[in-house]
Amino acid sequence: MNMSKLKISVTSAVALGVAGLTYVVLQKLKTKTAADALNYLTIEVIGSEKECEQAVAKIRRKCSEQGAIGFDCEWVTEQGRRQPIALLQLSTHDGYCALIRLNLIKSIPKTLQELLEDNSIYKVGVAPKDDARYLAQDYGIYMQGTLDIRHLVLLCGYQDGGLAAQSKSLLGIILDKTWRIRCSDWAAEVLSESQVKYAAADAHVAIKIFVKLINHYNKRGISLFGAYGRNNHWKDLNICKRYVDVPYRSKKNDKPSDKSNRTKDAKPVKETECKRYPHATRSKPLYHNCFLEAPDGELLCTCDNQKAMWYVVKELADVVSKEPLKVRLRFEPAGRSVGDVGRYYQLTKENKCVVCGAHDSYIRKNVVPREYRKYFPEIMKEHSSHDVVLLCVSCHQLSNMLDRTLRERLAEQCAAPLASHGHSRVTEDVDCKKIRSAARALLYQARKHVLPEARRAELEAVILQHYLQHDVITEELLKEAAEIQVVFENEDYESHGHKVMEHYMNNGGVLRLEELWREHFLSTMQPRYMPELWSVKHNEERLTVRLKEGRLSDEDKKLLGLSI
Known part of the structure; x- marks a missing residue:
């Protein structure tokens, strides 16, 4: 090799080495341990109801400008089983952290429950939806307003990861995640200093990341909350609303997140238009706004072309006009329009998304899901x-994802477990599945001579363990x-929807369940283009008219929960 070229190569290598070392040093200078970076925190360990009420009042005052608090929970796991949540961590953006020891407080103060169930205050963290489920199971608190910061992390183009990974990459703060602290006794009589700092850091880092991501998304270069102040105009943006109470799903495996199994290497994912339901979008308008009249010409309702022409083909009606299509019945209908309830069916309706107003493609949404409505009494259908x-x-x-929150709430309230929680119509026998797999491997793989003798003997032993009357393996x-049968009917199965219906039949009436779903749709989706006269109490008003006319029995009245 030419000596001059050798000198250049050595010089380049040294330069690269120095540059690499400089980069590592700079990266280390940019990061700090949580103990150094968060030394400004004001931490209060709460062990009584009175202290808890004071802390909640302080949190409400301090978070009024942000409308969000950092949130986390800790518990003890004994012999693989999770014990009730022992510690609840709440932190405001200015550094106040309340560590509420639920295991020491005899009863949950109403003020704390109201704070956690207040959907106008976001509870931000990693997998807060999981913690919310545990709070419901352990203390009957149905938390609302959870927001997993990983939704915003991906939206802003950063890498997926757990709280420690996000803290390091976005804030330059290294959290102590050693197992000795994570798995320590959170129900101990007195928490150690390390436990206190660890718990406070987790909650506070979450709210700091949240604020950073919101500001990044809006690209304002100034504190978003300082810019908007107490009016919280930013909460009207879809950036947060679309992810409230929505469980995070890893883009790698599309499975629900779990605090104990966080993915750190997922690639950044850009926000894209949803393509989940292309087959379900309507190619034709839902509303044709044809008019159906009584024999005397009084308008009964609007309907689609097919229904209107069915009456004509059956010689039950005549066409009055074609543009717009107007059909007049030849017989007296069972009932006529009364009040706003009746007028709702007379109004024309637009073919557009009731939430955002989009006209190009749309899907029918059942505000009250079919899994409940199919059990409604006929008079409500x-x-x-x-x-x-x-x-x-x-x-x-988005609406379907948000419906999950109410389903889970109903599951807890009505003792009606969801199929996704291990309560399903059929069960799979693990032993039978092993036998079937072993037999199929011996039948098909052995023919190809790809099974080693040791593996063959192992599979044969699995089968002979079940068929004790046989000494040797035969092809038959x-x-x-x-x-062999693997799937069996679950004799104890009762559908979630049916159990919820039974609960409401005996507690307040079925109308309450229907109204609950309507209120849920309005509060979660905040639609701007709902049809005129659409009402949460539509059925109650309609059936009250029938009750006054003597067309409902006392049994129907009780079942529905009508008050008159």
Whole structure:
């Protein structure tokens, strides 16, 4: 090699080494341990109801400008089983941290419950939805307003990861996540200094990351909360609303997040238009706004072309006009429009998303899900079109995700477990599944001579353990084992929807359940283009008219929960 080239190569290598070392040093200078970076925190350990009420009042005052607090929970796991939540951590953006020792407080103060169930204050963290579920199970608190910061992390183009990874990359703060602290006794009589600092850091770092991401998204270069002040105008932005109470799903495996299994290497994902329901979008308008009249010409309702022409084809009605299509019945209908309830069905309706107003594509949304409505009494199933609205693809997906929150609440309230929580119509026998897999492997893989003798013997032992009357493996036995039943009906199964219905039949009436779902849709989606006269109490008003006319029995009245 030419000596001059060798000198250049050595010089380049040294330069690269120095540059690399400089980069590492600078990176270390940029990061600080939580103990150094968060030495300004004011931490209060709360062990009584009175202290808890004072802390909640302080948190409400301090978070009024942000409308958000950092949130986390700690518990003890014994022999693989989670014990009730022992510590609840809440932190405001200015550095106040309340560590509420739920295991020491005899009863949860109402002020704390109201704070946690207040959906106008975001509880931000990593997997807060999981902690919310545990709070419901352990203390009957149905927390609302949870927001997983990982939704915003991906939205802003950063890498997926747990709280420690986000703290280091976004704030330059290194959290102590050693197992000795994470798995320590959170129900101890006195918490150690390390436990206190660890718990406070987790909650405070969450709110700091949240604020940083919001400011990054808006690209304002100044404190978002300082800019907007107490009016909280930023809360009207879809940036936060779309993710409230929505469980985080890893983009790698599309499975619900879990605090004990966080993905740190997912690639940044850009915000894209939802393509989950392309097959379900309507190619034709839902509302044709044809007019159906009584024999004397009084308008009964609007309907679609097909329904209107059905009466004509059956010689039950005549066409009065074609543009717009107007059909007049030849017989007296069972009832006529009364008040606003009746006028709702007379109004024309627009073919657009009731939330955002999009016209290009939309999907039918059942405000009261079918899994509950199918168990409604027949008198409530009439005029069900009131609860069918149009949503664009994105709003439909978001609405379905937010419905999960109310389903989980109903599951707890009505002792009606969801199928996704291990309560399903069928169960799979693990042992039978092993036998079937072993038999199929011996039948199909052995023919190809790819099974080692040791593996063959292992699989044969699995089968013979079940078929004790056989001493040797035959092809007939393998064929029988290969078709062994694996899935069995769950004799204890009762559908979630049916159990919820039974609960409301005996507690307040079915109308309350229907109204609950309508209120949920309005509060979570905040639709701006709902049909005129659409009402939460639509069925109650309609059936009250029937009750006054003597067309409902006392049994119906009790079942529905009508008060008159």
